[in-house]
Amino acid sequence: xxxxxxxxxxxxxxxxxxxxxxxxxxxxxxxxxxxxxxxxxxxxxxxxxxxxxxxxxxxxxxxxxxxxxxxxxxxxxxxxxxxxxxxxxxxxxxxxxxxxxxxxxxxxxxxxxxxxxxxxxxxxxxxxxxxxxxxxxxxxxxxxxxxxxxxxxxxxxxxxxxxxxxxxxxxxxxxxxxxxxxxxxxxxxxxxxxxxxxxxxxxxxxxxxxxxxxxxxxxxxxxxxxxxxxxxxxxxxxxxxxxxxxxxxxxxxxxxxxxxxxxxxxxxxxxxx
Amino acid sequence: xxxxxxxxxxxxxxxxxxxxxxxxxxxxxxxxxxxxxxxxxxxxxxxxxxxxxxxxxxxxxxxxxxxxxxxxxxxxxxxxxxxxxxxxxxxxxxxxxxxxxxxxxxxxxxxxxxxxxxxxxxxxxxxxxxxxxxxxxxxxxxxxxxxxxxxxxxxxxxxxxxxxxxxxxxxxxxxxxxxxxxxxxxxxxxxxxxxxxxxxxxxxxxxxxxxxxxxxxxxxxxxxxxxxxxxxxxxxxxxxxxxxxxxx
Numbered sequence: 001x002x003x004x005x006x007x008x009x010x011x012x013x014x015x016x017x018x019x020x021x022x023x024x025x026x027x028x029x030x031x032x033x034x035x036x037x038x039x040x041x042x043x044x045x046x047x048x049x050x051x052x053x054x055x056x057x058x059x060x061x062x063x064x065x066x067x068x069x070x071x072x073x074x075x076x077x078x079x080x081x082x083x084x085x086x087x088x089x090x091x092x093x094x095x096x097x098x099x100x101x102x103x104x105x106x107x108x109x110x111x112x113x114x115x116x117x118x119x120x121x122x123x124x125x126x127x128x129x130x131x132x133x134x135x136x137x138x139x140x141x142x143x144x145x146x147x148x149x150x151x152x153x154x155x156x157x158x159x160x161x162x163x164x165x166x167x168x169x170x171x172x173x174x175x176x177x178x179x180x181x182x183x184x185x186x187x188x189x190x191x192x193x194x195x196x197x198x199x200x201x202x203x204x205x206x207x208x209x210x211x212x213x214x215x216x217x218x219x220x221x222x223x224x225x226x227x228x229x230x231x232x233x234x235x236x237x238x239x240x241x242x243x244x245x246x247x248x249x250x251x252x253x254x255x256x257x258x259x260x261x262x263x264x265x266x267x268x269x270x271x272x273x
Numbered sequence: 274x275x276x277x278x279x280x281x282x283x284x285x286x287x288x289x290x291x292x293x294x295x296x297x298x299x300x301x302x303x304x305x306x307x308x309x310x311x312x313x314x315x316x317x318x319x320x321x322x323x324x325x326x327x328x329x330x331x332x333x334x335x336x337x338x339x340x341x342x343x344x345x346x347x348x349x350x351x352x353x354x355x356x357x358x359x360x361x362x363x364x365x366x367x368x369x370x371x372x373x374x375x376x377x378x379x380x381x382x383x384x385x386x387x388x389x390x391x392x393x394x395x396x397x398x399x400x401x402x403x404x405x406x407x408x409x410x411x412x413x414x415x416x417x418x419x420x421x422x423x424x425x426x427x428x429x430x431x432x433x434x435x436x437x438x439x440x441x442x443x444x445x446x447x448x449x450x451x452x453x454x455x456x457x458x459x460x461x462x463x464x465x466x467x468x469x470x471x472x473x474x475x476x477x478x479x480x481x482x483x484x485x486x487x488x489x490x491x492x493x494x495x496x497x498x499x500x501x502x503x504x505x506x507x508x509x510x511x512x513x514x515x516x517x518x519x520x521x
Binding site: 163165 | 353367369370377387388389433
């Protein structure tokens with residue numbers, strides 16, 4: 001474990017823990033509000049943004065953030081205004097962003113799958129900087145504070161959006177806010193996990209946590225823990241076997257999900273009934 | 274008497290549909306009034322309720338509640354309406370307890386950012402007690418029977434302490450004994466608090482003796498709106514007998 005003495009790995013572990021916590025928390029909203037298609041689309045829009053950053057040689061995080069924020073701000077209102085199903089809009093945004101991402105990567109001045117291009121696609125342990133950690137801590141604090149403040153509304157929307165509306169909660173701003181947050185979290189996760197697999201981190205921990213518990217308050221605690229565990233375990237597997245960290249994190253989180261389904265106490269109880 | 278709900282020439286069209294689900298509806302309900310809406314499937318009963326509370330906003334004409342335009346003040350109005358939707362069933366794996374669901378009824382009233390207080394929780398428990406489901410408070414709501422879930426949804430509407438009840442087939446999953454008890458309870462609360470109440474039903478036998486008027490709907494229109502006896506005789510003229518007490 002001599003690696004751990006290096007600042008670069010310490011940063012990656014701390015970054016991984018924060019990203020895992022954040023994605024695990026946001027993932028609960030994604031799964032419960034049935035925003036999976038949006039999460040998928042947002043992760044690829046951040047990917048396209050990062051690819052553009054690589055192509056024009058500016059910070060990929062910045063361009064990923066811009067792409068995510070713009071997509072996040074457009075998806076909800078376009079679906080509402082055009083009266084089109086949100087799935088249709090997100091599917092079109094997904095194909096557009098993937099097309100853009102690969103065009104930008106082709107235009108990259110670096111040759112073939114250079115380390116920067118590869119890190120955008122697959123994620124990289126060495127990509128997390130001190131500045132990223134500061135941003136991640138700020139983002140994590142803001143997300144936790146907003147979740148705490150608006151927990152009541154989010155809790156009701158996650159139960160049933162229409163009933164929340166019927167009870168006098170204006171659900172639209174909260175849905176838009178969650179979509180926006182998905183975009184930002186995805187953009188920050190991109191460096192570690194990579195554009196293609198970042199979605200796994202949004203979806204798998206929350207889906208795993210839902211297999212164990214009947215209490216939403218406990219689920220929003222367990223899901224981030226699973227997210228952070230996936231990141232740290234994936235990080236070590238990546239180091240040991242020298243394979244892309246994003247793939248390792250996605251594999252670990254998928255395995256946790258598979259075990260959760262098999263071990264689910266909820267399912268066992270249901271089977272007995 | 275003060276008019277609480279007013280609809281003027283209201284037609285509501287669902288997204289992607291050409292024909293309105295309700296057409297040219299004119300309706301006024303006074304404070305404390307108890308009205309039943311009756312009619313066959315696809316008569317527009319649920320659409321009418323959801324147009325009143327503003328959940329369906331694509332309508333022509335004017336809907337006002339407490340003299341407020343539903344289009345402009347939908348959220349504020351919904352905070353004052355106890356709504357029980359038709360056949361609302363929760364999946365068995367849903368991570369919410371029965372108390373969570375009842376307490377949510379108060380969230381709009383509590384207001385943004387503020388957290389639910391002990392008083393809110395007591396009101397939710399009281400509503401559950403009135404419906405005889407207090408002991409289910411900590412059970413996952415999705416694991417409850419259809420009848421128990423329906424009582425939870427009614428408790429949610431009661432916990433809100435609304436000024437209007439909009440109840441869409443609220444007794445459809447209850448056994449006859451529970452139906453009578455819950456119907457009596459709603460009526461008692463309505464009388465004590467002067468709550469304007471609309472109850473949608475398929476079944477004439479569910480209509481309470483305290484009912485002030487019956488609104489008969491068919492094909493998206495109100496075909497009768499009168500005192501119970503007169504409206505029911507109209508109902509018999511317009512609709513075949515099998516509709517009178519058929520379930521959806």
